[in-house]
Each structure stands twice: as C-alpha cells, then as structure tokens.
Amino acid sequence: MTSIGSMRGEAAVSQRTTKSVYEAIVRGIQTGRWLPGGKLPSVREMGELMQVNRLTALKAYRQLAEEGLVEAKYKSGYYVHKHDSKAGVSPQEEQWDYPARSLYVNRSRLSDIHRQQVDFQMSEALIDPNLLPNAYLSNYVKQVFDLYPRVLSTYSTVLGDAELREELAGFFMAQHGISVRPDELLITTGSQQAIDLVSRALAKPGDKALIERPTYSPAIDAFQQQGITLLPVAITPEGYDLDEVERLMKAERPRLFYMNPTFQNPTGYTVPAEQRKRLVELAERYQCLLVEDDVYHDIYFGSPPPPPLFFYDTEGYVLYIRSFSKYVAPGLRISVLAARPALMDAIAPVKALSDNGTPLLNQKIFQHYFFSKRLQEHVAKLRTALELRKAVMENQLSHTGWEWASPDGGLNLWVRLPDDIPVEELLRRALSQSIAFVPGSICDPLGGMNDRIRLSYSYLNETNLAEGIRRLIAIAEEIRAEH
Amino acid sequence: MTSIGSMRGEAAVSQRTTKSVYEAIVRGIQTGRWLPGGKLPSVREMGELMQVNRLTALKAYRQLAEEGLVEAKYKSGYYVHKHDSKAGVSPQEEQWDYPARSLYVNRSRLSDIHRQQVDFQMSEALIDPNLLPNAYLSNYVKQVFDLYPRVLSTYSTVLGDAELREELAGFFMAQHGISVRPDELLITTGSQQAIDLVSRALAKPGDKALIERPTYSPAIDAFQQQGITLLPVAITPEGYDLDEVERLMKAERPRLFYMNPTFQNPTGYTVPAEQRKRLVELAERYQCLLVEDDVYHDIYFGSPPPPPLFFYDTEGYVLYIRSFSKYVAPGLRISVLAARPALMDAIAPVKALSDNGTPLLNQKIFQHYFFSKRLQEHVAKLRTALELRKAVMENQLSHTGWEWASPDGGLNLWVRLPDDIPVEELLRRALSQSIAFVPGSICDPLGGMNDRIRLSYSYLNETNLAEGIRRLIAIAEEIRAEH
Numbered sequence: 001m002t003s004i005g006s007m008r009g010e011a012a013v014s015q016r017t018t019k020s021v022y023e024a025i026v027r028g029i030q031t032g033r034w035l036p037g038g039k040l041p042s043v044r045e046m047g048e049l050m051q052v053n054r055l056t057a058l059k060a061y062r063q064l065a066e067e068g069l070v071e072a073k074y075k076s077g078y079y080v081h082k083h084d085s086k087a088g089v090s091p092q093e094e095q096w097d098y099p100a101r102s103l104y105v106n107r108s109r110l111s112d113i114h115r116q117q118v119d120f121q122m123s124e125a126l127i128d129p130n131l132l133p134n135a136y137l138s139n140y141v142k143q144v145f146d147l148y149p150r151v152l153s154t155y156s157t158v159l160g161d162a163e164l165r166e167e168l169a170g171f172f173m174a175q176h177g178i179s180v181r182p183d184e185l186l187i188t189t190g191s192q193q194a195i196d197l198v199s200r201a202l203a204k205p206g207d208k209a210l211i212e213r214p215t216y217s218p219a220i221d222a223f224q225q226q227g228i229t230l231l232p233v234a235i236t237p238e239g240y241d242l243d244e245v246e247r248l249m250k251a252e253r254p255r256l257f258y259m260n261p262t263f264q265n266p267t268g269y270t271v272p273a274e275q276r277k278r279l280v281e282l283a284e285r286y287q288c289l290l291v292e293d294d295v296y297h298d299i300y301f302g303s304p305p306p307p308p309l310f311f312y313d314t315e316g317y318v319l320y321i322r323s324f325s326k327y328v329a330p331g332l333r334i335s336v337l338a339a340r341p342a343l344m345d346a347i348a349p350v351k352a353l354s355d356n357g358t359p360l361l362n363q364k365i366f367q368h369y370f371f372s373k374r375l376q377e378h379v380a381k382l383r384t385a386l387e388l389r390k391a392v393m394e395n396q397l398s399h400t401g402w403e404w405a406s407p408d409g410g411l412n413l414w415v416r417l418p419d420d421i422p423v424e425e426l427l428r429r430a431l432s433q434s435i436a437f438v439p440g441s442i443c444d445p446l447g448g449m450n451d452r453i454r455l456s457y458s459y460l461n462e463t464n465l466a467e468g469i470r471r472l473i474a475i476a477e478e479i480r481a482e483h
Numbered sequence: 484m485t486s487i488g489s490m491r492g493e494a495a496v497s498q499r500t501t502k503s504v505y506e507a508i509v510r511g512i513q514t515g516r517w518l519p520g521g522k523l524p525s526v527r528e529m530g531e532l533m534q535v536n537r538l539t540a541l542k543a544y545r546q547l548a549e550e551g552l553v554e555a556k557y558k559s560g561y562y563v564h565k566h567d568s569k570a571g572v573s574p575q576e577e578q579w580d581y582p583a584r585s586l587y588v589n590r591s592r593l594s595d596i597h598r599q600q601v602d603f604q605m606s607e608a609l610i611d612p613n614l615l616p617n618a619y620l621s622n623y624v625k626q627v628f629d630l631y632p633r634v635l636s637t638y639s640t641v642l643g644d645a646e647l648r649e650e651l652a653g654f655f656m657a658q659h660g661i662s663v664r665p666d667e668l669l670i671t672t673g674s675q676q677a678i679d680l681v682s683r684a685l686a687k688p689g690d691k692a693l694i695e696r697p698t699y700s701p702a703i704d705a706f707q708q709q710g711i712t713l714l715p716v717a718i719t720p721e722g723y724d725l726d727e728v729e730r731l732m733k734a735e736r737p738r739l740f741y742m743n744p745t746f747q748n749p750t751g752y753t754v755p756a757e758q759r760k761r762l763v764e765l766a767e768r769y770q771c772l773l774v775e776d777d778v779y780h781d782i783y784f785g786s787p788p789p790p791p792l793f794f795y796d797t798e799g800y801v802l803y804i805r806s807f808s809k810y811v812a813p814g815l816r817i818s819v820l821a822a823r824p825a826l827m828d829a830i831a832p833v834k835a836l837s838d839n840g841t842p843l844l845n846q847k848i849f850q851h852y853f854f855s856k857r858l859q860e861h862v863a864k865l866r867t868a869l870e871l872r873k874a875v876m877e878n879q880l881s882h883t884g885w886e887w888a889s890p891d892g893g894l895n896l897w898v899r900l901p902d903d904i905p906v907e908e909l910l911r912r913a914l915s916q917s918i919a920f921v922p923g924s925i926c927d928p929l930g931g932m933n934d935r936i937r938l939s940y941s942y943l944n945e946t947n948l949a950e951g952i953r954r955l956i957a958i959a960e961e962i963r964a965e966h
Contacts, residue, residue, distance in 0.1 A: 111641065111835065115640075126638070127636075129633045129636035129637065132635070132636040134632055134633055134635060134636055135632065137635050138628035138632065138635070141624065141625075141628060141635075142624075142625055145621035145624060149617050149618065149621065150612045150617055150814075151814055152615070152617060152620050152621070152624075152812035152813075152814040152815060152848075153610075153612035153615040153617055153812060153813055153814055154612065154813070154814050155609070155813055155814065155816075156814075157598075158594065188838075189672060189838040189841075189842065190838055190839055192836070192837070192838055192839045193837060193838040193839075196836050196837050196838070205688075218835070218836060218839075221832075221836055222836050225833075225836060329635035329636060330635075330636055330637070330638055331633075331634055331635040331636055331637050331638065331639075331842060331843045331844050332635060332842060332844065333638075333838065333839075333842045349704075350708075352594065352701070353675070353679050353701060353704055353705050353708060354675070354676060354679050354837060355671075355672040355673055355675055355676040355679070355816065355838075356673055356675045356676075356701075356816075358672075359672065359814060359815060359816045359842065359845055360814045361814050361815065361844070361845065361848075362842055362844065362845070365635075365844075
C-alpha cells in the first residue's frame, strides 16, 4: 500500500512502456479522439502526456507507422492514416456505420465483461443485494400505493416530483448546510443520465473538458460522444496538482471539469477539503464548470468525507450529482442533479427530450424510504459490512506485491500489478475461470494504465471474496511461472 | 368535417398568409433551422414550401428585412441577419448561452402550456386516470414483489429485462405475425426516449430527415437538436403523396423518415395499408430508414388499423416504436423499440450512455399486467370510453364552422379555425379562463399552420369536455365580435 504517484521511475521505461504508448494511441484512434487524417500529438507532447521519455514515445510512433496505422510527414509530425478506419469494411457494413457506433469503446468493453455470468464478480461496483433492505422495501412500496393511488397513471414533471425535490433540498441543508431551491434540483434516472444530460446540454463539439485520470469510464464515452476533447488531470491519494489544473484552465479554457472527488471511482482517493475550496475559486476565475459526481459520499469507513465542492460554490460554477438509490435500491435508479438556474435552464430541456421526466413511481418509492429513520440505520450497517469486505480483500492481497492505496470509502480497490503480470492475459484467464474485474485501461482517458486493475469488494460476501482473490492470485502466479 | 388538403385556396392568400410565412421564417431562425449569416430559401422555394404565391412570400421577406431580421443581398437572395441572435444579450448571459438552450422551442412552448393548472385540460394527450385500472394495478404490484423479491436491488440490462423482451416478441408474433427476436427489442423509458436514442444513434449533424407535417412536436426538437435538417412531408386523411416522398428520397437522400402513421398525432389520420407496403419498398430503394412511431395502435374505434409498416419490412429498414404503458399505466413509462441487429448495434450503446437501462421494477410491473387477460378487457373498455368522449367533443363543435376530419382512433382532434379567429389570441384568453389546448404551429416543422389547433378528448370526462368546448367556443365568438 504505497502512494502510486511515485511508482513509475526510470527503470519502467522499457519495451513494456513503448507498448503502453502504442496502445494509448491505437485506443485514441479507435475512440475518435484522433480522427483519420488528423495530426497526432508531437513526440515530445506524447512523452509528457504518458510520462515517458521521448525515445519511448518515438519508438511507439515508429512501430505504428510501420504497421500503417499512422503516417509520418516530413517536418510536420505524425498523422492518423486516412483510410485506416474503413479498412476491411464492406460497402454494406459501411452503410450502417453510424456515428455513435465506434464511440463507445470503453462502455462496450465494460459491458462485455459485465455481461459474463461469473461466480466471482469483482468487476461491477454494485452492492450485494443481501446487504439491501429488500423485504422491508417491498412492504414500503405497498404504502406508496395507499398514499398515492394514482402514482401509476400520472407523469412526473420534467424536473421530477415536487415533493421529493423539496425534501431533498431540506436534506442538503441538513446534511451539508447547502442552500438549494427545489427548482435547482433535477431528478434523473441514475447518475449515468445526469452525466449524459450535462455533456449534451453544456458543451458542444470542439469544446474541451478536464477529466480525472483515471476516471469513471462511461463518462469518457459520454463526453467523447459529444465531440468534446478530454484533457486528463492525474488524481493521486493527495488529490490533484492544482498548479497543473490552473495551467490547463488558463491555457486550454475547458468548458468543464468532470470530477468524482470523494472515494473516487476507480481509485478510492478523496480530494482534500483545502483543494476543494481552491478548485471552486479556480473554476470561477477561469469560468470552468465543475461537474461534481458524488456517488459514494455516504459510503465512508472512518469519519465522513469533506463537504462537497458544491458547498463552497457561491457563483454557480458547480453542478452536483448525488446518487442515493445505489445503496438503497439500485433498481429504482434515482439520482439528483443540482445546478443553479442559468444552468438548469439549459439542462431541463434536454431531460425533457430524453425521457420527459423520470418515472413517478420510482421517485415516490425512493422518497418514502429515503426520508425514513430506517434508512440511516441501514446505511450505518452497510458501511460496516463494506469495510469488512474491503479488509477481507486487502488481507488476501497483502502478500502479493500488488500495490494500492487503501481507500477510506467507496466500493473499489485500484491495484497496480507487478510488471511481469500482463493485465489482459490475467483478465482473459480470470474470465475463463469465472472471475471478473475491470482492467485499468478502460478507466484511463488516454487508454494507458495497462498495469492497473479495479477490484470491487461490494458484491461478493466475505467467503466468496476471499476465494475469488485467492484464485485470481493463483492465476497471476501461473502466468508469472510461464513467462 | 372536410378533407383538409383542399382547404387553402386562392382566397386565403391574404395579409394573414403573409403573416404565416413571416412567422415560419422567424420560427426557423429561432429554432436554428437557419443560422445567423445563413442563406434562406429563395422566394420561390418559400412560396412552394408554404403553399402560397411568390408575392406573398416576397412580402414576408421584405417585412423581415425592414425589421432587420433578414438581409437582402443583391442578386443573391435573403440571409439571416448575423448579429440577430446575440442582440440584447449581455456578456454574462452570452457566457451561459449553451448550445442546447435555443433548440427546444416547441418543447418548451408545449411545457409552458402543460404546466398551467387548468380545469379544462385539452392540451395533453393523456388518458384520464379514472379510465385506468389503478386499484387493480396496485394489487398487482404487490405480486411483483412476491415474484421478484430482489427487483429493487437489481439493475436491468441495457436492452431491458430478458423475460419481458421474450414475451413482447411473442406478442408481436401473435398480434401482427411479425417475427422479431428478443435481442432485436430495446425497452425504453417512454417513446420519447426511443425517438431521442434514434436521433442520436442513427443520424449525424448535417443529415436530412423526412418528417410529417404536422407532427408530434417533441420529435421536431429531438431531430433539430442533433443538427438534422427536417424536410416536411404533408400528411392528409389519405396518407402521404408518395410521388413527393419518392422525389424527396431521391433528391435529398434523407437518412430517415420519422412517421406516426396510425391515428397520427396531432391529426388522427392513418396511412392506408397499400401506402405502407410501397413506403417500405421506397425505403429499401433509397436506403432511407423508416422510424415508425406507433403509440396509438390499440386505440381504434372501428376495426383495427392496418398492420404496422414494420410488418412489411424484410430488409431491416423499419425501426418500430410501440408504446403500451400510455393506456395502462403512463407512470410506468415503458415503451419498446424494435430494430434489426445492424441498427440495434448502434442504438444500444447510446441507451447505455443515456441511463444504463430502464429501471427493472417498471419493466416487471408492466410485464405482469400487460400479459394478463385483464389487460385486453381494459383496453376494450377504454376504446369505448374514448370513442364516446370523441363524440361529445365533435357534437359540441358541430355547429361552429370549425373543420376537422373525424379520426378512427387516437386521442386528438386536429381542427382548422375560421380565418377570423386568431389562434394565439384564442389560446391566451382560453388559458386565462382555465382552458388549455395546443396551437397547431407547435406541431408544424415549418412553424406555420397558424389556423390549426389540437384538442385532446382523452383527459376530461364527458361533462367537463362538453363544458370546456362550450366555453372555448364562447371565447372564439367573443373574439370574432370584437374584430
């Protein structure tokens, strides 16, 4: 369990690193970050981006050029080969090659992994249904129908049920001292939808956005799908390098910064309170919106996390996404997006077009459970159960030489594997033995981080978690023995 | 009750028609159809589009030029004035002028109308909750929890619950003899979401799409929001002019044709069976997807409507949107989109990004009610009740001189008002007297049709419906008397 920031030293600049750069470029081309015929970053820039020396970056470019994926132009640099994207595509297939298709590389990769029925599910950051109050909630639902006999024959308004938004406004005041009006709250169908709405409403193709590296991978797709250029900001156990954030805001004038600063997915890191305040100041100075995705706020193991960035915001630069249903009743899919009126005016119409409002039934069930005493008891128990599962996973991993920073909350460990265990090989074999995890490259907007994996400890019970990790380690040892 | 196609004759080319052209252009500029600095259609083209003579179109352009909204360029034509969109916008406001904002004109106009609490609600095509099986359904929901105790702690897959899709595939075979596999079905949160997904997945900015004139107004916004140019196709009680459709497909190569061919919203017209077959052939010939929105299929008053276009499709050119929850439990928000694999491959990832899948609970409630005998009984009763309400509305309107073609199904009358009753004035006064309806211009992709209104007969009971229409007629008489 060491700080990850310092791990990549000179010794790591090896053939393996050339491969990382190579893969990052391929991925960037696949995801549409760099378009056919477009100019690639210079060798120097790529070296800086990937934190490798220039020679390593150059080697990767040369290899790509040899394979015909990129073209070197004399005195100009490297370009994406123009006919590459159509290679091997028949006219019939080309006809169906719709714009969105190729832009969901991360998401579809992730779906492919999640889709597999495995015994040891450590890829989805989903809470074990056994830890949720299913029976209690089912009874509650019956009360909802008694209270609102017409809940099934009524549409919600676009912003969401007025009663629920009023109660949530009260909750934000009570929990965080944040003053927010009900009409500054929008109920969304899960936080995924909130991210999608923000990307559609607040940025246009060609805009730039800062994003954590690594990050929640579907967010990468959501922003890229809008034609937004992503500029990565490294997140470490200490938070961000704020000088770098300021430099980027000043030089690149990004429209927004998508962040997950509390028990971050996938790393579990938390941006400290003093950085939060300064980030809000920077956002105001450079007119960069902060999209704060706060899905794990209540899943802390020690003391509660620092207040959301939204707490420090006075000028309306923070959009705050909070999800609750995840750890109560994920099937309900209820999240809330808080935004000041000028922004809400832009977002609400996109919500209207998307689905005309989240189903009322789900909002009413959520409301009545969420504001019950029972919920607080449940969440307290859930924290204890998850902390225990984390300890089980960490205990199993403790003698492997795998490295991670132990998180104070959330559902995941972000683990660095030793150089001699290739992640893709590990994943392939693990899946064939009914074990699933997320390869780190999916979480990297640059498509690198090929030595990291995300392990979720929230779904399996303690026995299966220990067994799953034991088996995963055995596979890794097997690979090591073979090479 | 006359055919509407023949109503606009020479006599109508009056000052009022100039105003229609004027308003259509203003609306086109507001909605982003024509961008600042962009060239407007020629006087001749505009005359053809609006079915007025050139002099009338010219008058409208001259008036707009006088007011500084458009610019005449010598020997070149008319252009949208460049600084118009920013006029009066302070730098602060401009900063917040996000791309999506101005593109939802129809939708937000409609929302403004729907938002008003009125006693005589004839603007929303929503079924009276008293006609829905609320109590029965509430009991049903309890069974769902007994059957699926973990329904609240489970996510749906992106495509939707496998069991539900299997049953729906069986339903399509049983009802229409359509063979569709469960993996060719996607469950969406209402048909609004299906339209939004299609517009995002299957067309890109600059693409063209055919759309009925008039049409379901949020569809106009959904496609325009994607930067798609809309080409209107008139719908009449006889269907479309197929020669015109073919001419447009051939000349303009539209990516898709969004249509609502059965008891169309807002007109209630139904495209006849023989046209359906030919439309599918045209779609194949010109590789134009047909997006068939079939929300009112089961709400027929005489014999069932012709089979969906989807029934005739063998080559995968039809995407079929079917909504059921509307007339069972609108609060559930369950629709289904059927598309062949090549198209589904493009749509499913957009659904994943949008919300990761429609909530499972809603799907399970819907499934268990929808496939019960009880549903068929309910729908049969509902048809009778709605037909009666339609008759009440038509009876009240029968001596007004207002004109409409009596629909064989659906929830709306599409009414032409006499020239001396300005719709906007009627709406303003109606709303102030707690009566709501939809002005026709909202349903027109060209923003014209200023003499039409849509009256929904589905929400009010017979007494209130008769009273609402009586009062509306009284307001119209009042206006006429004043002018």
